[in-house]
Amino acid sequence: MLSLLLCVLYFGVLIGLSGYGLHRLHLVVLCRLNRAKITRAQEVAALTDRDLPPVTIQLPLFNESTVAARLLDAVAKMDYPRDKLEIQVLDDSTDETQGLVRAHVERLRALGLDAVYLHRVDRVGYKAGALDAGLKIAKGELVAIFDADFIPQPDFVRSIVGHFEDPTVGMVQTRWGHLNRDVSILTQVQALMLDGHHLVENRARFGAGLLFNFSGTGGMWRKDAIREAGGWQHDTLTEDLDLSYRAQLAGYRFVYREDVVSPAELPEDISALRAQQYRWAKGTVQTARKLMATVLSAKLSLGQRIEAFFHLTPHFAYPLLVLLSVLLLPALVLFPAADTLTMIAIDLPLCTATTGSLAAFYMLAETAQGRSRWGAVRRLPMLIALGTGLAPYLSKAVIEGLRSMSGEFVRTPKQGDNKGRYKVRTDLPITEAMLAVLSCGAVVASVETGHYFATPFAVLFAVGYLYVAFLVIQEQIVRRRDVASSAPVVGWSDARPGEAAVVGAWSRQSTKERHLGDLAV
Structure with missing residues (x-):
């Protein structure tokens, strides 16, 4: 027995x-089957400065003194008309990052950039709460988001903003690069894992018309898509995955651009990696609890529902x-x-x-x-x-x-x-x-x-x-x-x-x- x-x-x-x-x-x-569609996504019409929409770049920070200046310097080099670009620094920091970032924002303003410093003391909703607070006063029709360890490239906004000429497009996600890929075998394996997510999972789902997700950073949203989907919510630890599904269920379409790369830093310590992966795992399970029944009963194709199941339960x-x-x-x-x-x-x-x-x-x-x-x-x-x-x-x-x-x-x-x-x-x-x-x-x-x-x-x-x-x-x-x-x-x-x-x-x-x-x- x-x-x-x-x-x-x-x-x-x-x-x-x-x-x-x-x-x-x-x-x-x-x-393999959808290579043509995946490649065609890179063919987006370039807009003249006159036709470019206003864009807000949101930078959620929390005690990021080691990387904050690098991020702000990179965003300041963004190739976009200054009268149509707003930089929001959403700083919930409790350490010396406050003074460092506040002073940096003042320097950017002195250079003529529309930079805004927002500081919260309660941290309600954590990152989702900070993004929501910034969204309420954002000037842009479109909102790009970067975590503190990213270095956005100067052509980032111009490369993808044309997709939003299609009113059904709610979000464009770009590929993550890896600044420290070759530091150790640990970072090499992490880079390979993330490349699998971006260059296989995201490409496959996008090419086949399946639901995929905003990765939390290195992407741009239509502000109306966020609002119509119910806004940033913080009842899960993966607010990006949660909002992604709600927005697509509301009828918005997502685009993936593998050719636009945003370099970022990989955790170099196993303890930091475990902490990161713990949140991703717990938050994904929470999102599955929250949305699985809705997704499986939604007016989606059978293929979309099956893929959503695997996407939410890995x-x-x-x-x-x-x-x-x-x-x-x-x-x-x-x-x-x-x-x-x-x-x-x-x-x-x-x-x-x-x-x-x-x-x-x-x-x-x-x-x-x-x-x-x-x-x-x-x-x-x-x-x-x-x-x-x-x-x-x-x-x-x-x-x-x-x-x-x-x-x-x-x-x-x-x-x-x-x-x-x-x-x-x-x-x-x-x-x-x-x-x-x-x-x-x-x-x-x-x-x-x-x-x-x-x-x-x-x-x-x-x-x-x-x-x-x-x-x-x-x-x-x-x-x-x-x-x-x-x-x-x-x-x-x-x-x-x-x-x-x-x-x-x-x-x-x-x-x-x-x-x-x-x-x-």
Whole structure:
């Protein structure tokens, strides 16, 4: 009876993960089939200065002293008529960023730019609340949004503003670039993951006429589309995804421009990455809770509804992956490899559901930007390992998203020109360490029982859990050492269960850092 239960559970997990794997292959096929439409999106008529609409650029900030000046300098270089461009600095900061940014805005105003500094003291609604407050007084018909770690290019607005000549277009999203792609294997894998999102998922959904989302930054909205969709709401931690679906359900069309690139910074610490991914996972689950029933019952095509389901539920793969890690060892021991059919049923699906779909997905992401597909192949083992290592922490995010709406918006710390200025405190990786031991046992069992197809994946599971556990412990040792050797830290912030607290570290002026920001599994 126990063996039967294990068999049902194990195959159920494999089927679930295989479903998400087949969905990735489906997106690859959609990209191939709709290449012409995706390319045509770049052919937008250039408008004369006289015909250009007024635009507001919103810059939501919270304790961003390491990158704020860089962002403001970049926006000041925007190639757009000054009488039609407004810059809104939406600053909720509680540290020295206030003075730095306020003075910078004054300098921009002295140069003739229409720059506005707005400071809130209550932070109601976090980023969504700041964007909503700015929208109420924005002068532009169109609103572009950039997070603090982005460096918008001078031609950004002119490159995409022509799309809004079509009154049905509600939002245009551009591709994210990566300023620090090659700093470490961690940033290289993150860059590949985000390229997969932008150059496969977004392109496929746009090309096939499916619903896709504003990525929270590096895009431009029609102000009326935001208002008619119900405005910025903060009952989820992914206000961008929430508004995107509401706007498209209201009848607006989204455009994706892969050729317009906005460079940004990737988290260089595993703790910062976990904090970012935690918010994305929890917020996506919250958005699914909020909108799934509405989407599935809306007047959409069957294909649009099916894709929306996969779009809103990808993070459920993380609990499945953790469960697979737990079940793998007993499955290898109890199911005889000598039985050829059993071996194929267990080992081959595990192989194809991970390597096959991931390889095709990320190889396309690399070739779409003119890079070698073999770069994706080389990084694929580490990508699988990192996704596995993050799975326990992000499974907690999924559970939290199912249990509660909203929550604290913990920002991802930006390195900027002052690396180490901000640190992230997070839980010790006890679960990851335990799963690493279990996966090491699965490696031994796979060899001893002859399940050789499962061996490389058991190895990747073990490496992934050990890698994340090692990096987290290493970072926490360094953080504690720095705390012990520095002046008393001001504004030390306790994390709620399952969430990271971002701390303005090692400065007498530093205070609370709060604010937050798929990994493919």
